[in-house]
Amino acid sequence: MADTLAIHGGNAVFDGPWPNWPQSNEATRRNLDAVLASHRWSISGQYRGEDSWEERFGRAFAAYTGARWCVPASTGTASLTMALEACGVGAHDEVIVPGVSWVASASAVLGINAIPVLTDVDPRTGCLDPAQVERALTPRTRAITVVHLGSAVADLDRLVAVARKHDIPLIEDCAQAHGARYDGRHVGRFGAAGAFSMQHSKLLTSGEGGAVITDDAALARRLAHLRADGRTFSEQPPALDEMALVETAEIMGSNYCLSEFHAAILMGQLEPLDDQLAQRRRNAEVLDGLLSGLGFAPQQTSAGTTARAHYTYVVGLPETLAREVGVERFAAALAAELHLPCKTMYAALNRNRLYQPFSRTRFALGKEFTDAVDPSRFHLPAADAFSRASLALPHRMLLADADAMARVAAAFEKVARSVDALRG
Numbered sequence: 001m002a003d004t005l006a007i008h009g010g011n012a013v014f015d016g017p018w019p020n021w022p023q024s025n026e027a028t029r030r031n032l033d034a035v036l037a038s039h040r041w042s043i044s045g046q047y048r049g050e051d052s053w054e055e056r057f058g059r060a061f062a063a064y065t066g067a068r069w070c071v072p073a074s075t076g077t078a079s080l081t082m083a084l085e086a087c088g089v090g091a092h093d094e095v096i097v098p099g100v101s102w103v104a105s106a107s108a109v110l111g112i113n114a115i116p117v118l119t120d121v122d123p124r125t126g127c128l129d130p131a132q133v134e135r136a137l138t139p140r141t142r143a144i145t146v147v148h149l150g151s152a153v154a155d156l157d158r159l160v161a162v163a164r165k166h167d168i169p170l171i172e173d174c175a176q177a178h179g180a181r182y183d184g185r186h187v188g189r190f191g192a193a194g195a196f197s198m199q200h201s202k203l204l205t206s207g208e209g210g211a212v213i214t215d216d217a218a219l220a221r222r223l224a225h226l227r228a229d230g231r232t233f234s235e236q237p238p239a240l241d242e243m244a245l246v247e248t249a250e251i252m253g254s255n256y257c258l259s260e261f262h263a264a265i266l267m268g269q270l271e272p273l274d275d276q277l278a279q280r281r282r283n284a285e286v287l288d289g290l291l292s293g294l295g296f297a298p299q300q301t302s303a304g305t306t307a308r309a310h311y312t313y314v315v316g317l318p319e320t321l322a323r324e325v326g327v328e329r330f331a332a333a334l335a336a337e338l339h340l341p342c343k344t345m346y347a348a349l350n351r352n353r354l355y356q357p358f359s360r361t362r363f364a365l366g367k368e369f370t371d372a373v374d375p376s377r378f379h380l381p382a383a384d385a386f387s388r389a390s391l392a393l394p395h396r397m398l399l400a401d402a403d404a405m406a407r408v409a410a411a412f413e414k415v416a417r418s419v420d421a422l423r424g
């Protein structure tokens with residue numbers, strides 16, 4: 001007879017503790033103190049004789065990814081917004097958006113009055129399907145956005161080829177993929193621009209934050225203006241106590257500036273990033289093997305991937321479990337066995353409760369527009385099947401030791417063999 005599930009009052013397989021996230025270090029604290037003492041808390045504050053932390057982080061993240069330019073920003077959403085606008089995308093333009101992602105991948109497109117064209121995904125990776133992109137293109141398509149979802153990297157070879165063939169900019173949403181590599185190169189460098197988020201849950205974080213990387217100097221200059229109300233840094237260092245930003249006004253911008261505190265934290269958080277990514281990778285490989293042996297389907301990545309980054313550990317339930325128990329109940333039972341938040345994957349964007357264009361009057365731009373953005377007009381069978389079968393475990397789980405991976409697998413095994421107790 002199966003043991004009683006923890007969710008029904010039985011003993012948990014493992015009650016932790018699990019590593020915390022985010023984690024700070026000496027450098028984070030030292031850098032924060034330095035900002036406090038500097039009397040410059042924003043790039044729009046007066047120049048104090050040193051480069052801002054924002055500029056330092058921009059250089060450091062460009063060096064980390066190998067990109068020529070990096071423009072930091074206040075959030076991942078701001079980064080996507082800036083990347084789209086820097087590529088010339090605007091009102092009534094169509095933008096390809098993958099059918100499974102965090103809501104911001106679509107709402108950022110709407111935010112510039114463009115039309116998110118929800119497009120189906122590859123059932124094994126959950127990332128944008130290049131064949132479906134070909135089908136979704138119209139003469140009004142002005143950009144293709146791709147998300148490297150969970151722990152996968154999208155099929156960049158084919159997506160780059162589609163974008164080139166149709167001469168449409170490819171924008172990579174790398175909010176979940178800091179440090180992931182494809183063909184030996186960092187993600188974010190395969191299209192016109194790569195947008196990152198440094199929100200609390202991400203693999204590199206300052207609580208809130210973002211950045212855009214690009215190899216295109218003209219694009220970088222537009223990005224810089226877009227994030228600082230049409231201003232950018234002067235060529236020469238300004239005089240002491242002068243403002244470092246000059247009003248070049250080459251393009252009107254918004255205030256999407258990353259504060260000096262956030263930039264200082266990010267400089268500290270960059271130091272352990274690669275070690276943390278490597279540890280997650282080792283543990284994920286162990287767990288992939290254990291869970292595959294039990295009949296589960298760990299998320300796959302595209303063939304060209306040379307280094308995965310695990311934002312969430314995503315795994316598919318075997319079909320009978322998905323049908324008879326459902327991911328929601330399975331996730332709740334697993335969470336109780338592990339004392340760890342185990343979630344279902346995001347619902348496909350055409351039926352995602354957070355994606356509600358018509359709840360905001362700013363998008364009431366006429367019938368043609370509202371018809372075009374109506375989520376119910378899209379058909380996303382692969383996205384729906386992926387999201388209905390997949391669980392997402394938090395990446396801090398993968399910072400635990402190898403023994404903990406065996407406990408995770410034991411919890412999956414215990415819940416799977418308690419189907420009868422879980423069936424509603």
Ligand SMILES: *Cc1c(COP(=O)(O)O)cnc(C)c1O
Nearest residue numbers: 075076077102104105175197199
């Ligand atoms: C987190 C996230 C965003 C948005 O980033 P914020 O910093 O929260 O604005 C966009 N896209 C994806 C795929 C994300 O995971």
